[in-house]
Each structure stands twice: as C-alpha cells, then as structure tokens.
Amino acid sequence: MLAVQHCNNSALHVDEGFSNQTQQVLGVAPVRCRENLNTTTNPTAAGLSMTLGIVSNIIALIILAKAYARLRKRSKATFLLFASSLVATDLAGHVIPGALVLRLYISGTAGGLCNQSDATCHFLGGSMVFFGLCPLFLGCVMAAERCMGVTRPLLHARMVCTAHTKIVLVMIWLLALSVALLPFFHLGTYIYQFPGTWCFINVLDNTSITDVIFVLLFSGLGLAALAVALVCNTISGVTLVIARLRKKKCHRRSAKSHDIEMVAQLVGIMVTSCICWSPLLIFGLMSVIRSYSGSMGDDLETYRTLMVMGVRLATWNQILDPWVYILLxxxxxxxxxxxxxxxxxxxxxxxxxxxxxxxxxxxxxxxxxx
Structure with missing residues (x-):
C-alpha cells in the first residue's frame, strides 16, 4: 500500500453538472463526482514511499535468506521462515497496490466516481484488506510460536517443524484472502475514499448492514491478532526475565541468546503494528457505526480526515517491519x-x-x- 496524498477540492469535472442535473430531474439526491481529485496531483510522494518500502523489504529478505540457509536445522529456522514470509508479504503489499495507484496517478484516472466503484477499485480495496490482515496474522502466529518455544520447549520441538510452518502460512494467506473477497459475494463494498486516491471498505456514505458486518470482521480480526500477540510476547518476555533472575541466584545457565533476540524482534514488530494499524482499525469501526446509525452529522469531514491519517500510518507498517528485524x-x-x-x-x-x-x-x- 502507498501513502495517500491530499488533493485539492477545487478540481471538478465538466460532466458533474450534467450528472447532478440529471439526478435532480429523476428525483435523486445529487452526487458530486470526482470532487476531491486534482488531475495535477504529483505522484512523487507515493513513488518515494513505494521505493523506500521495496528497498527496505529487499534488504531484509537478503539478510533473512542468508540466516535461514545457515540455521536451517536449528530451532530458529521456524522463526526465520515466518519472518521471511512477513517481509515477502510486505514487499508484495508495496509492489502490487503501489503499481496500480501510480498507474492511476500517471494516467489521470485516479478517483473514479464518488460513492461508486469499478474493477480497479475492487482490486485495490481487496489488496489493501489482504495485505493489511496478513502482517497482523503473521505477527500473531510468530508470537504464539515463540511463546510455545520459550515456555514449552519440548512440546515445541515435537509439534513445530518446517512442514507444519508452511501449512500455517498457507492457512494465514487463505484466511486473509477469504476476508478480502467477501465484497465479491455481496458482503460489504469497496468504494473510492477521500480524497479519491484509494479504495477501501465503505464506512462513511450510505452504509448498509453488510458494510457494518464486513468492517466488524476486518477490524475485529485485526485487533484480536494484535491482542493475542501482546499477550504471547508478554508471557515470553516475563519468562525470559524470570529465567535470567533465577540464573543469577542459582548460578544456572541463562536463556538462549536467540530466544532473547527473537522475542525482542517480535516485541518491535508488535509495537510497530499496534501504532500503525490500531488507528485505521478503530477509526473504521467508529465511522461505520456512526454512519449506519445516522449520527454522523457534521462530523463527516473529520472522519474522512481520520481515515486518511489511519491509512497513512498503516502504510508505514510495511516500511518499518523489515527495519525492526534489520536493526534488532x-x-x-x-x-x-x-x-x-x-x-x-x-x-x-x-x-x-x-x-x-x-x-x-x-x-x-x-x-x-x-
């Protein structure tokens, strides 16, 4: 995903007047089309964000690939496989939606029709949901795997292997894909969002009960994944601290170095995900509930701005994730x-x-x- 840019509200298309006149004749409330799109919008910021994300994830992938080749038969191999999948997913989350958004910018067709969607919007919205849920699910599973490795090492040695890890990865991707495809089965809708440069779940205008259910599912799964990761990482961290204290008192061997290293990296990933994704998940819930209940009122512009801020922060998660592993x-x-x-x-x-x-x-x- 790319950082969303603000656009001027002054650029209106000529066909807007005709469209609104037609709607008034038919007795339908006028809809302002492309009201936020500025055809002279500079895609430089979006391109720089995409480039930074790609470079960061490629560097992390190279480091992870070397580490996995060196430690394939050790207990850290499972963690490295999960981490590599996380970075690869983040990389794809920059390339696929990013290339589409840049193409829309360059061709001058970004924004589509307000409150409507097309094939491009459906693909972009589905990509944002899929590449948003995958890192959250992966961070959750990585935290649970490391918690088992720290607290129940014998059980971890019996149950966790490379084959099982690959199966879990496929299940995570399939679950995220299933959620992203729900609007194609008429459960929720993807529409162009303010300022007309990105597509996401309909949370602000003319929301239906299916939109509410879709947002509850998306935000609920995301927040649940963050909560599970928080609990598992807390348990792992406390266990390692207790083991360290016991070692000092009883002169026993301390915790393994790679356990400490992996938990530190997982805590970094979890903190980054919480900071970057919680605003969008929470703002989405607040927006769809107020919109569906009809209590949005004059706060529409405020919630539009909050959603833009939320998606910008979420974009930075894919840029910061690889640096958490690189630096820790x-x-x-x-x-x-x-x-x-x-x-x-x-x-x-x-x-x-x-x-x-x-x-x-x-x-x-x-x-x-x-």
Whole structure:
C-alpha cells in the first residue's frame, strides 16, 4: 500500500453538472463526482514511499535468506521462515497496490466516481484488506510460536517443524484472502475514499448492514491478532526475565541468546503494528457505526480526515517491519554496544555470554541428532 496524498477540492469535472442535473430531474439526491481529485496531483510522494518500502523489504529478505540457509536445522529456522514470509508479504503489499495507484496517478484516472466503484477499485480495496490482515496474522502466529518455544520447549520441538510452518502460512494467506473477497459475494463494498486516491471498505456514505458486518470482521480480526500477540510476547518476555533472575541466584545457565533476540524482534514488530494499524482499525469501526446509525452529522469531514491519517500510518507498517528485524539483530546490537561503550573486547559482556550459550546449545543439538 502507498501513502495517500491530499488533493485539492477545487478540481471538478465538466460532466458533474450534467450528472447532478440529471439526478435532480429523476428525483435523486445529487452526487458530486470526482470532487476531491486534482488531475495535477504529483505522484512523487507515493513513488518515494513505494521505493523506500521495496528497498527496505529487499534488504531484509537478503539478510533473512542468508540466516535461514545457515540455521536451517536449528530451532530458529521456524522463526526465520515466518519472518521471511512477513517481509515477502510486505514487499508484495508495496509492489502490487503501489503499481496500480501510480498507474492511476500517471494516467489521470485516479478517483473514479464518488460513492461508486469499478474493477480497479475492487482490486485495490481487496489488496489493501489482504495485505493489511496478513502482517497482523503473521505477527500473531510468530508470537504464539515463540511463546510455545520459550515456555514449552519440548512440546515445541515435537509439534513445530518446517512442514507444519508452511501449512500455517498457507492457512494465514487463505484466511486473509477469504476476508478480502467477501465484497465479491455481496458482503460489504469497496468504494473510492477521500480524497479519491484509494479504495477501501465503505464506512462513511450510505452504509448498509453488510458494510457494518464486513468492517466488524476486518477490524475485529485485526485487533484480536494484535491482542493475542501482546499477550504471547508478554508471557515470553516475563519468562525470559524470570529465567535470567533465577540464573543469577542459582548460578544456572541463562536463556538462549536467540530466544532473547527473537522475542525482542517480535516485541518491535508488535509495537510497530499496534501504532500503525490500531488507528485505521478503530477509526473504521467508529465511522461505520456512526454512519449506519445516522449520527454522523457534521462530523463527516473529520472522519474522512481520520481515515486518511489511519491509512497513512498503516502504510508505514510495511516500511518499518523489515527495519525492526534489520536493526534488532545481535550483530547490530553488538556494534552499537561497542560504539556506545568504546570497548572492542566483548569478554565477560552479555553479548559474549549469549554467543557462547548459543554455540553450546547448537553443538548439543548436533550431537543428539547423531
């Protein structure tokens, strides 16, 4: 998805007057078409956002691919497969809807008819729902998998494998696709949204009960995924802290370094998703409920602005997700530690102990398999 740009309200098409006159003759309330579209809108900001997202996700994919090839037989392989799928989905979420939006900008056909939709709008709206739900579902499943790995390592070793991970990934994509396709079965509708440069679920104008159900499903699934991720990451973090404290008191071996690293990355992904997606999910619910109940009144412009702000924030989730993984790796944290402390020798440091612990666990795993 791309960042949505504001457009001027002054650019009206010549056919608007004829259309409104025709509607008045027929006794239908006039509908202002393309009321927010400025044909001179500069697509530079959208192009820069798309480029930044693509570059960020490609860098993260390269790093993840190298790490997965190196750690394929270790417990971190499942996490890396999920993370790679998350980054690949974010990349597709920039390329597919982004290319369509840029094409509409360049051709000067962005906006369509207000309160109406066409094939382009249906595809763009479905893409936004699909590529919006997938990262939330993936973050939720990754948090649940790591929670099991930290709290129930034996159960995790028996149940979680690469084959099961791939099945879960397919199920996640199919679930998100099923939700995105509901308007094609007349449950909800996709329409052009203010300022006419993006398509999404109808939450503001002439909403029906099916629109309310669709928004409740979309926002409910998204918020539920964030809540589950929050609970699982909290449990994982508390468990690791308790293990660390017990180690200090009883002189036991501390938690594995890659567990700490993965939970830190998951917390970063969860915080990013909450900040970026919660506004759009909540604003969508508020808007459709007020619109359907007829209590929108003079707040229509306010809710239009809130929806634009929400989709802009949601767009940044796909840009920030890869950087969470890139920056919260142990290699990067070690360099930051060296720079901030001015120490080139990591003997006795937490990073050094993490590395030794991780190496010992890897050697034991190899010996046990042989």
């Amino acid at each position: 790796r142990r290699a990067v944290l070690k360099k930051i530690y060296r720079i901030t402390t001015g120490r080139s020798d990591l003997k006795g440091s937490t990073f050094r102990r993490w590395e030794i612990s991780s190496f010992q666990n890897s050697m034991k795993s190899v010996i046990n398999r042989n």
